[in-house]
Every structure is written in structure tokens, then in C-alpha cells.
Amino acid sequence: MISEEKFAARRYTAARIRVGAGRARLVARAVPDPGMVAGRFSVLSPGTERRHLAGTDREAGYMTLGRAGEAAGWVLAPVPHGAAFDPACPGAVTAPLGMDPGMVALARFQQMACLGLDRVPSEDLSDVVVVGSGPVALGCVLELSRRGATNIRVVTARRHAPIGRAPGVICVPSEGAGHGRLVIDAAGVPASAAALTAPGGILGLLGTPAAGDALGALQVHRGGWAVVGMHELAPAAEGAYQDAFTTVCRWLSGHLDPTLATVWCRTVPGGKAPELFALLDSPGRPAEPVLLLDWGTV
Structure with missing residues (x-):
């Protein structure tokens, strides 16, 4: 955007x-x-x-x-x-x-997820949860797959969500998701994503929250979380926008059915x-x- x-x-x-x-x-x-x-x-x-x-x-x-x-x-x-x-x-x-x-x-x-994940410190893709099943979430799981993730829990209330066809994705309800070391909110519901973040984990904010949405500082403090803003227009190197887009286009063309x-x-x-x-x-x-x-x- x-x-x-x-x-x-x-x-x-x-x-x-x-x-x-x-x-x-x-x-x-x-x-x-x-x-x-x-x-x-x-x-x-x-x-x-x-x-x-x-x-x-x-x-x-x-x-x-x-x-x-x-x-x-x-x-x-x-x-x-x-x-x-x-x-x-x-x-x-x-x-x-x-x-x-x-x-x-x-x-x-x-591309949005590609730019956002570039800002995630110590990226650990062995224990990943993505909240949401819309286009932002779909782009996110595809980018996680490109980076090597093979087990991605997608939290969604939609039955038979099309995102379930993406590589490595398992769709689960929120009560069955457990906790993740890396949790990415792709639906603009940061409180829901926070509830799924393991102690010492990373919470990525990729979807746009509503004005006034807040995460409690005490909750972040006690959880020992790193919270990463993943807006695509956050500062990036010159040319990074086109480079990320070219990278994901080539991957999709070569790897996706x-x-x-x-x-x-x-x-x-x-x-x-x-x-x-x-x-x-x-x-x-x-x-x-x-x-x-x-x-x-x-």
C-alpha cells in the first residue's frame, strides 16, 4: 500500500x-x-x-x-x-x-511478506504460525515456503480455506494452534496473534491493525517477545522494493503449480x-x- x-x-x-x-x-x-x-x-x-x-x-x-x-x-x-x-x-x-x-x-x-521477513531478527522457520487466510496471509505462507519453512500452521475459522493448498500449510482453529516461536499476524488482529506467541518468541505485524488497536507493554515485557512492524513501506535499501518483487515472481514461476x-x-x-x-x-x-x-x- x-x-x-x-x-x-x-x-x-x-x-x-x-x-x-x-x-x-x-x-x-x-x-x-x-x-x-x-x-x-x-x-x-x-x-x-x-x-x-x-x-x-x-x-x-x-x-x-x-x-x-x-x-x-x-x-x-x-x-x-x-x-x-x-x-x-x-x-x-x-x-x-x-x-x-x-x-x-x-x-x-x-512481496509484502518478503520485505517484512527481511526485518525479522534470528528468523526461525521451524515453528511458525500465521494468523489469517486472506491474500496477505497467502502471500506470507508462500514467502515462508520460499525461505524453507515446511510446517506452517495457519489459524483460520474458514472451513476448507484455499490457503490450505499452499506448500507446507496446515489449517487449524485458534484453540488448536498452540504457540509458535514465530507468529505473524496477517489479518490485522494483533491481540489474537499475541495470544499464540511463545515466551521469547517473535511477533510479526504484517496485516494492518485498526486504529486504536494496542498490545500491552507489560504483556510484551513478560513474554520476552520481539515485536516487528512488517509494513511494506518501512525503510529499506534503494531498489529493495523491485528486487523483492522480481525475486518472488521468479520463485512463483518456477515452483508453483x-x-x-x-x-x-x-x-x-x-x-x-x-x-x-x-x-x-x-x-x-x-x-x-x-x-x-x-x-x-x-
């Missing part, structure tokens, strides 16, 4: 969706400036979308894909849903040629966005964790 200050630079056209007061509405396509690429697909982050739906009217979305031509790789930019954008805008990354949009979106969520893309990714016509947004907080929400909107015909 990119900051509001980055959005303010306006190196993109208007969003195709605005949200607020519990509903989403479509917006007509804006004429792009010269040199911009058209937003062909955009990717939902369900937790972010739900928070924005509950607020006042605003542009929706934070990740859109476009490319300059058939011979070019997809560029992902941190701009609202369906916007045309400057491919050199802050935070944009380019995928290798040949990757389809669903896999590119999946790589983008894995391509048929899993149909299990984890669903593409919905952009014109159906209001109906899809209405389902995000209901039992009828699509099972696939990675949801894309296709703006090709809207």
Missing part, C-alpha cells in the same frame, strides 16, 4: 470506483495524460476496502496493473482501482514477461464492482483470496 502523501502526487487519473457510506459506485473512465498506461486490472485488498466502505466518500483501491504493449511486462502501481498511471510513479514495480495478471497480483502480496491460480485468484468484470464490494463482508464473498477487477471492457 502507498501513503496518502504519495497519492497526493496525482500521477494517475481518477479512480473507476468511489466508496463510502457502505456502498461502492462506478466512475466514468478519465482521459489519461500522455505517457500514462491504462489500468487494465486492479486488485482488491478486502480489509482495506471494508474500512474505506465504512468511511466517507473517497477513491477506492491501491493496486492497479497496466502495460505499455503486448511485448511489455505488467506494471503494478499503488494507484486506485482502474486508474491510468505514470509507470514511473513512486512504488511501481514491473513483473517479468509471461506472467498472467492473477499470478502477478499474488506475487505482489508475497499453475493450476493453483484458479484456486486462489478470481477475476470479476469491473462493471460488477459494486456488487462485489457489497459481498466483501458477507458469507457470499468469493472463496478465492485474490480478487481482481478487469477494466478491459468498462
Whole structure:
């Protein structure tokens, strides 16, 4: 996700969706400036979308894909849903040629975990718990697998969660998860993840908590925990953003069964966005964790 200050630079056209007061509405396509690429697909982050739906009217979305031509790789930019954008805008990354949009979106969520895990001290992957089963959690378990984890407990209340198809994953309810030496909150519920962290363990905060969520300092002190903020825009070396994205794209292309893309990714016509947004907080929400909107015909 990119900051509001980055959005303010306006190196993109208007969003195709605005949200607020519990509903989403479509917006007509804006004429792009010269040199911009058209937003062909955009990717939902369900937790972010739900928070924005509950607020006042605003542009929706934070990740859109476009490319300059058939011979070019997809560029992902941190701009609202369906916007045309400057491919050199802050935070944009380019995928290798040949990757389809669903896999590119999946790589983008894995990139978040890659950057976050680089900040975890004394990484121990023999005893790992991940809280959540959405796109952030899926990207996290794939990155843990890339780094060598072979036994990853995923805490989720969802039955038959698609994340269970990821390498090394065992889905468990919170009461059966036990404790982990490394616990990663990928759902924005730090208190739940803290309850699963073993004494002397590491608690990683990858999902975005709600404003006002807190961990008790006494709880951290007594547990002897290291708590690591894993926001993808935390300080990193020059070029680390693109380097992490390239690394995970190549790993996915070489190690992941391509048929899993149909299990984890669903593409919905952009014109159906209001109906899809209405389902995000209901039992009828699509099972696939990675949801894309296709703006090709809207």
C-alpha cells in the first residue's frame, strides 16, 4: 500500500470506483495524460476496502496493473482501482514477461511478506504460525515456503480455506494452534496473534491493525517477545522494493503449480464492482483470496 502523501502526487487519473457510506459506485473512465498506461486490472485488498466502505466518500483501491504493449511486462502501481498511471510513479514495480495478471497480483502480496521477513531478527522457520487466510496471509505462507519453512500452521475459522493448498500449510482453529516461536499476524488482529506467541518468541505485524488497536507493554515485557512492524513501506535499501518483487515472481514461476491460480485468484468484470464490494463482508464473498477487477471492457 502507498501513503496518502504519495497519492497526493496525482500521477494517475481518477479512480473507476468511489466508496463510502457502505456502498461502492462506478466512475466514468478519465482521459489519461500522455505517457500514462491504462489500468487494465486492479486488485482488491478486502480489509482495506471494508474500512474505506465504512468511511466517507473517497477513491477506492491501491493496486492497479497496466502495460505499455503486448511485448511489455505488467506494471503494478499503488494507484486506485482502474486508474491510468505514470509507470514511473513512486512504488511501481514491473513483473517479468509471461506472467498472467492473477499470478502477478499474488506475487505482489508475497512481496509484502518478503520485505517484512527481511526485518525479522534470528528468523526461525521451524515453528511458525500465521494468523489469517486472506491474500496477505497467502502471500506470507508462500514467502515462508520460499525461505524453507515446511510446517506452517495457519489459524483460520474458514472451513476448507484455499490457503490450505499452499506448500507446507496446515489449517487449524485458534484453540488448536498452540504457540509458535514465530507468529505473524496477517489479518490485522494483533491481540489474537499475541495470544499464540511463545515466551521469547517473535511477533510479526504484517496485516494492518485498526486504529486504536494496542498490545500491552507489560504483556510484551513478560513474554520476552520481539515485536516487528512488517509494513511494506518501512525503510529499506534503494531498489529493495523491485528486487523483492522480481525475486518472488521468479520463485512463483518456477515452483508453483499453475493450476493453483484458479484456486486462489478470481477475476470479476469491473462493471460488477459494486456488487462485489457489497459481498466483501458477507458469507457470499468469493472463496478465492485474490480478487481482481478487469477494466478491459468498462
